[in-house]
Amino acid sequence: MCGIFGIVGHAEASNLTYLGLHALQHRGQESAGIVSTDGNLLRAHRQMGLVADIFDAPTLANLPGQAAIGHVRYSTAGGSALKNAQPLFVQYAGGQCAIAHNGNLVNAAELKEQLEADGAIFQSDADTEVILHLLARSKQPTFEQKLVEALRRVKGAYSLLVLTENKLVAVRDPHGIRPLVLGRMKEGAYVLASETTALDLIEADLVRELEPGELLVIENGVMRTSKPLVEPPRLARCIFEHVYFARPDSSVFGNSVYEVRKQMGRQLAIEHPAEADLVIAVPDSGVAAAIGFSQQSGIPYDVGLIRSHYVGRTFIEPQQSIRHFGVKLKLSAVRQVLKGKRVVVVDDSIVRGTTSRKIVKMIKAAGAVEVHLRISSPPTKWPCYYGIDTPSRQELIAATHTAEEIAKYVTADSLGYITLDGLGRAVGDPERGSFCTACFSGEYLIGDFGGAKDAEVTKLTA
Numbered sequence: 001m002c003g004i005f006g007i008v009g010h011a012e013a014s015n016l017t018y019l020g021l022h023a024l025q026h027r028g029q030e031s032a033g034i035v036s037t038d039g040n041l042l043r044a045h046r047q048m049g050l051v052a053d054i055f056d057a058p059t060l061a062n063l064p065g066q067a068a069i070g071h072v073r074y075s076t077a078g079g080s081a082l083k084n085a086q087p088l089f090v091q092y093a094g095g096q097c098a099i100a101h102n103g104n105l106v107n108a109a110e111l112k113e114q115l116e117a118d119g120a121i122f123q124s125d126a127d128t129e130v131i132l133h134l135l136a137r138s139k140q141p142t143f144e145q146k147l148v149e150a151l152r153r154v155k156g157a158y159s160l161l162v163l164t165e166n167k168l169v170a171v172r173d174p175h176g177i178r179p180l181v182l183g184r185m186k187e188g189a190y191v192l193a194s195e196t197t198a199l200d201l202i203e204a205d206l207v208r209e210l211e212p213g214e215l216l217v218i219e220n221g222v223m224r225t226s227k228p229l230v231e232p233p234r235l236a237r238c239i240f241e242h243v244y245f246a247r248p249d250s251s252v253f254g255n256s257v258y259e260v261r262k263q264m265g266r267q268l269a270i271e272h273p274a275e276a277d278l279v280i281a282v283p284d285s286g287v288a289a290a291i292g293f294s295q296q297s298g299i300p301y302d303v304g305l306i307r308s309h310y311v312g313r314t315f316i317e318p319q320q321s322i323r324h325f326g327v328k329l330k331l332s333a334v335r336q337v338l339k340g341k342r343v344v345v346v347d348d349s350i351v352r353g354t355t356s357r358k359i360v361k362m363i364k365a366a367g368a369v370e371v372h373l374r375i376s377s378p379p380t381k382w383p384c385y386y387g388i389d390t391p392s393r394q395e396l397i398a399a400t401h402t403a404e405e406i407a408k409y410v411t412a413d414s415l416g417y418i419t420l421d422g423l424g425r426a427v428g429d430p431e432r433g434s435f436c437t438a439c440f441s442g443e444y445l446i447g448d449f450g451g452a453k454d455a456e457v458t459k460l461t462a
């Protein structure tokens with residue numbers, strides 16, 4: 001999960017990129033970077049940490065120019081280290097070039113091996129660097145043609161922003177896995193962002209979502225578009241963007257994330273009703289689905305869990321003896337709301353089960369007499385290879401346990417997951433023909449790192 005932002009045609013390009021990255025911070029908190037161009041020279045600043053901690057007025061003043069791209073990173077391919085922070089920035093025979101990537105390439109390791117055998121020296125572990133090497137080696141005459149040639153060799157998920165001295169290029173992979181939208185400011189500047197919430201913050205109007213396989217170039221104030229990458233494959237938009245990743249005030253793949261999540265909650269109430277006194281959410285991502293559940297079931301919604309927004313990534317993992325305080329740092333139960341109640345708790349997913357177990361126990365410790373856990377996504381049984389940091393299959397509790405077994409482990413009185421069909425209906429595509437659902441279904445439409453999905457899993461006793 002990463003977020004990308006780009007702007008061209010504005011005197012405050014790097015300041016606006018800073019604001020855009022702020023709005024996208026939920027998509028990655030490990031590192032952030034901005035590269036700007038003044039038409040002749042690219043300048044970069046990348047650092048580990050949060051956007052607000054990395055950039056200040058003097059740093060942004062050192063990133064002059066009318067165009068900039070930025071990136072917030074949550075490491076998926078490549079480890080968490082400064083060398084992998086993006087945008088990646090290189091000088092090659094054709095000039096300077098920076099690239100910001102959201103997604104994961106499934107054949108990067110194979111391509112890297114070929115390139116290294118051919119003498120290439122990689123500076124990072126990021127799969128994105130493969131694209132730069134392929135681009136630099138291309139014999140095509142123009143920059144766009146070089147980029148297209150490079151992208152025709154990679155497989156996987158990519159929403160990209162590429163900046164040269166005098167142009168900004170935006171590309172979305174032919175499957176449309178990760179989102180990317182185009183906006184425009186009143187002053188005329190073009191803006192590109194992973195989510196519409198970044199446009200809202202800087203008061204840019206949404207023009208449209210980039211189409212899968214589209215390549216958009218903005219140069220000298222002129223925008224041109226083409227679709228050189230469509231073959232045309234099946235769409236595979238990440239359904240989990242709607243379940244969890246995107247901010248609820250964003251519109252993703254043309255639909256309001258908030259409305260879709262509410263619809264998931266309604267569907268969940270139809271599929272897994274519960275006899276209860278109140279519905280609460282695991283904040284923040286469970287809130288809209290919990291409201292939908294409440295509206296459909298007629299069971300009142302209340303705030304039973306409060307999230308602390310001040311738990312930074314600077315938190316040092318405590319010793320084993322006090323480790324169980326971890327969840328309590330992030331969430332606390334409202335005793336006055338929960339005491340003596342039969343509670344429906346709505347969350348977006350269960351990964352390992354350990355957090356859900358702590359949450360259920362916390363709610364019971366606050367006086368709830370029954371806890372009915374409802375999950376607004378189907379059981380997560382498979383890892384994601386397309387840009388989301390999920391644990392291995394072995395660690396996913398639903399890969400080896402039934403819903404009844406998981407309910408027992410998390411100490412819930414009942415557990416219900418939305419069905420895949422129900423999720424499809426909530427996102428407006430009952431057949432799910434335009435979505436990737438691999439983490440629930442195991443149907444990897446564009447490869448899985450050479451059969452990793454078939455790796456053996458052993459059932460661990462909970």
Ligand code: SF4
Pocket residue numbers: 177237238239240241383384385386387388436437438439440
């Ligand atoms: S596997 Fe899941 S998280 Fe990954 S792209 Fe597909 S739907 Fe999204």
